[in-house]
Amino acid sequence: MRAPATKTDRWLARAAGSTPSGYLKHAPAVPLKDQAYEIIRHHIITCRFAPGEKLNEAQVADSLGLSRMPVRHALARLRLEGLITIRPRKGIEVRPIDPAELLKIIEARTVNECHAVRLAAARFSPEDIAAMDGMLRDTEAALEQHDTEALMLLDTAFHALIARASGNEVFAEILGNLHDRAVRFWFISLDEPNHQRSVLQEHLEIRNALAARNADEASAAMERHIAAFRRNVTHLIGQ
Numbered sequence: 001m002r003a004p005a006t007k008t009d010r011w012l013a014r015a016a017g018s019t020p021s022g023y024l025k026h027a028p029a030v031p032l033k034d035q036a037y038e039i040i041r042h043h044i045i046t047c048r049f050a051p052g053e054k055l056n057e058a059q060v061a062d063s064l065g066l067s068r069m070p071v072r073h074a075l076a077r078l079r080l081e082g083l084i085t086i087r088p089r090k091g092i093e094v095r096p097i098d099p100a101e102l103l104k105i106i107e108a109r110t111v112n113e114c115h116a117v118r119l120a121a122a123r124f125s126p127e128d129i130a131a132m133d134g135m136l137r138d139t140e141a142a143l144e145q146h147d148t149e150a151l152m153l154l155d156t157a158f159h160a161l162i163a164r165a166s167g168n169e170v171f172a173e174i175l176g177n178l179h180d181r182a183v184r185f186w187f188i189s190l191d192e193p194n195h196q197r198s199v200l201q202e203h204l205e206i207r208n209a210l211a212a213r214n215a216d217e218a219s220a221a222m223e224r225h226i227a228a229f230r231r232n233v234t235h236l237i238g239q
Contacts, residue, residue, distance in 0.1 A: 032070035045183045055092040105182045106230050114219045119166035121215040128165050185233050
């Protein structure tokens, strides 16, 4: 099995079931440093490595069954993405939840994602609609199973599909970075059952606007979606 070619493809593959829990077993052709990155990142965004938790490189490597070098490469990459902090002689720490950072990310997402969905509305293909409908069906199933992790992966894939459908690779890269930085907050937000159900409805409204090629409504629906996330997650973290 080869690694997906782009970040968007990796998102979509994870949402389709290629989750990090089976990564080492099912993807032997993927470089070890990438395997380590995927698994450690997944542990961080699902809060298995909790915000503020201290990590030990040797212990992480041992738990993954890898040597320290690929883990070191993975940790350096995660530091650049803002998910961990590495301080000389002080060790490695999962970056704590920062409400101020969250608000900045949401502001950036609102501007960029609302414009990206406008572009996508003009370019959304029947294949894109079919793919999105499949995601919505899987989301409904994940809701029934109370599977927060699957919901997070499906939400990621939903937004990745829109970014790719915008036809603008720069937008897709910007939105990918913003989503990577926000995904821990998203996981916390999706742990709330009422919000899980409302997210599905918001995604359906975005889908319908895209299928109708209505750029104004797609942008408005996306803005409502991001605003709802902001209200829910800031409530949960006490802001």
